[in-house]
Amino acid sequence: MNPHAILIPAAGASRRMEGRDKLLEMVDGLPLLRRQARRALDTGAAVLVTVPALDHPRVAALHDLPLRLVPVPDAATGMAASLCRGVACLPPGVRGVAILPADMPDIDAADIATLLARFDAADAALLVQATGGDGTPGHPVIFPADCLPALREVIGDTGGRAVVQANRHRLVRVPLEGARALTDLDTPEAWRAWRDANPGA
Template sequence: MLDISILIPAAGASSRMRGRDKLTETVDGLPLLRRQALRAIDTGAHVAVTLPDPDHPRAAALQGLPVQVIEVPDSDLGMSASIRRGVGLIPRGIKAMIILPADMPEIETEDIQKLISSFQSVPFPMLQQATAADGTPGHPVLFPQDCFMALQTLTGDQGARDVLKANAHRLRQIPLPDRRALTDLDTPEAWRAWRASQGDACLTG
């Protein structure tokens, strides 16, 4: 297994979906969360997924997968809670962590691998951030081990933007095809628009 961990924050409430759960919506015949975990597993990295609790309905989407499930009892405090908990509970010896949002249906294994390969190609630790083809910053993002302490001090629901800003001098941007690094689906309207663009008009597929 690679000495790199991929953290998939999946402890949020999906509140903008108005009663639906975006992470159990079907993509390629699978719940989105399972699809995302499989893409991460295929890189050979350690994979951790945060959930509000181990009995949450989303846990069914991970059944049988070799992933570390991390409970986040204070998930109502925002994404930072998942990041803090995830960083604190990954195995020893991990040299970098990739934060891979769970609600990005266009991310492929090869996209994650690009960040890993770029990180491994230089002799000093650099952050790696995926961008759209036009250079617009997006996700996922790789943080070297020396950023872990800063990640554990995050608060609120802004993710790791402050850590990115503080390390802008050693941030390498990795372009992904089209808008893969930007496409996230938080609302029923976003899901319908995306499915229509894929030739599928049904919200749940």
């Protein structure tokens, strides 16, 4: 069994998208959420995706993919709800979980594999965080198994930031080229700028 898991939080409401769902925007001919889930699956890790409900349109975008869907009925309380419920559903025996935001289209399977390799090189004892090429902290972040209880206790909309801060003494940062680890698309303006920079995507 692959000892890694990847959790894609996808239960948010896309409130800044003026009525559109950012995770269903088409990229390379696929809804962004499906595209990113496939990239996560390409690593061989177990993949879990949180969704607002099992009848949400995002679920249709993931049909036939070998991943676990985790409904988050309390998603309106913040990102922490996705982390708590997703971590609670991880397969037994995982050495670590990578938190992969779904709205970061520049992250690919090779980037995730690079981070997982660094995690394994430290015998799954460290937290591993992607950064931009300039060292700015970004995503994904990999948490070792001993951090999972703390992730199940986070609250609000800051995600796993408190857990990273509490473990900063054993945090390693891995730079990814350019702004790959920093680019998230959660407004129409961000989408327009990204499409301008990535014609044909």
